[in-house]
Amino acid sequence: MAFFALIPLFPLLASLILLLGGRRWGENGHRIGIPAIVLSFALSVAALIEVLRNGPFTVSLYRLFQSGSLTIDLTLFVDQLTVLLLLLVTGVSAIVHVYSSRYMIGESRYNRFFAVIALFTFSMILLVMSGNLLMTLVSWEVMGICSYLLISHAAERPAACRAATKAFLVNAVADVGFSFGIILTFFTFGTLDIPTILAQAEGMQDHTINVLGWMGLDLPTHSMTLISFFLFMGAMGKSAQMPFHVWLPFAMEAPTPVSALIHAATMVNAGPFLLVRLSPLIVLSPFAMTFIAIIGAATAVFAGMVSLTQSDIKKILAYSTISQIGFMVMACGLGAFAVAIFHLLAHGCYKAFFFLSTGNALRAVERDLEHDVHQHRVSEGMGVLYGGALLLALLPPFVLFSGSYEYLWGVTGIASATIGFKIIALVTVFVASQYIFKSVTAIFVNGPKTYGPASRQPGSDAQSVRPQLLNGPILTGLFLAVMCAGWLLTMIWSGFANFLAPALPHPGDTLSEAAVQHGFPFWLVMSLGVAVAGWLHAYSTQMRPQHQVSRSNVRSNRWYVLFWNKGYFDEIYDAWLVNPTLRCANWLWLNIDIRVIDHFIHSIATSSVHFSRLLWRIVDVRIIDHVVHSTAAHSVSLAGWLWRIVDIRWLGQKLDRAAGQANTAGELLQEIEARTIQRQLLIMIFWLGAMTGLLYIMV
Incomplete structure (x- = not known):
């Protein structure tokens, strides 16, 4: 291994x-x-x-x-x-x-x-x-550093640098809570090993900690609740959940491959993964589960509404990711951890494809807008069109309440997941039916909106289109497609839930398929009724008189402006956090750094200069110089006395004696030297004569 x-x-x-x-x-x-x-x-x-x-x-x-x-x-x-x-x-x-x-x-x-x-x-x-949680923390922080480097890849652009700084600071604030959660986990369990913590979690359910003990007060709190809150704080930062979501839209300053990597495979997926990994610990705290579900639901709804009002494709994708991650977090808060992972995997594949193909799609749209496209209208057959929209709106109830999908929600056996599934499924059916009705009627009744030359030609006749939604081949193909899709989804959901069940809390207490399908006809009939209600609401809106629509639009403008400005989160942070922090930092710089610290340092320097001058005047001039001059004067006097007493008298006598002795020795040497020279001359003359005679004889 x-x-x-x-x-x-x-x-x-x-x-x-x-x-x-x-x-x-x-x-x-x-x-x-x-x-x-x-x-x-x-x-x-x-x-x-x-x-x-x-x-x-x-x-x-x-x-x-x-x-x-x-x-x-x-x-x-x-x-x-x-x-x-x-x-x-x-x-x-x-x-x-x-x-x-x-x-x-x-x-x-x-x-x-x-x-x-x-x-x-x-x-x-x-x-x-x-x-173990230490490796988790290290990889968590390395991921944050890498995101900073990738977002600021184009460092020459100030917008990219500001976006990277914003992402790093927001995640750093959230990571403080994550670090506290790890410390508290070690304090509670005495280990950081994740399998050991998950195995001991159920036995520590009643463990409490006095959070105000350091103040001398008594406020016992369940450790599981505090640990879950602190760990979820880190997940909120990495996964861009409210109120830490403001960094992700600005992260679009990174190159497109980086955006695909952050939104699809890394970074934002860390939060849901952490919640599912530590799910046996988190499910022990109902308060934490409720808080997680509320934060996820609020983020999903808010980000979804904001994405509908944006015109920048990157902002739309960013808030779409925030909304989808919020849905995953909400599923974790409801206990549907298998749904959260299934959604995470599906969203990752979809978002990666979407990001990497956005550029090609935009270029294709630009080419289409250059073509001559006529406006299409339907002159008759509206009843058939509305009936087809109703049939399409009845498909989501059969998909959502197919049993296997509900089993995916209830695999952990937590009741809140089942209740949450019912509510979310009914809301989804209602909204989907309206979207289907508006989409179909927008295509066949109003026609696609174009801005080509044909739309500006006066007198151009509109072509009519008769949708044939109720003929035999289309109905047969639609029925077969729905059956195949339902069978395929049933196999995928059932196999996925059974495969993931051992990694989730209480795998042995899962809901059986019989329990899941209990009450299936009732909820199916109710969902069909909700789909019809959504279709009727969309139909009544379509048929509403124009003055009523105008009044409704006026009332909705305020909400549109609110979501178009992204809930004013950035403005609120600037007004209540960023600007006060900058003003406080500026005040501290002026009053503490300059007036206190710099003044204190300058005072020390000035005092040192004055003190050194004082020492120079008192010690150096008056004492040291006086001592030096006195010493010099005494040295001169001593030298004069020594010269007069020792040098003249004593040395003079000694030198006179030495001179006399040297003179005597010189005279003696002179006499010796004269006799020696005479002897050497006689010897040289003798040998010279001898050598001359010898040479004469030999010749």
């Missing part, structure tokens, strides 16, 4: 190679990043097969730290939840890497981009596979 550690290791090695290589790679960084991510995806598929065969497993790497009761082991925990997220993260990341290899051509930071997205992918993989 140790080779599964290569799943996070491959992206990490790719990131390190690209970072250390620098510009020497040229524009070949994708040749390192793409194979690394593809290998991680292949190993993720192998991990899925291993879990299907033998169940969850743990990969122990090494012991990182041990001090007292705190032991940190680097372990990788792989279960059903892990392998599903691994497939999403590595698969989408591989696609983004391939897309980026063409999208980022010509960028001066080409290799840096691939190094950072590889590190980004590594941090999300490590988060998914982490076996």
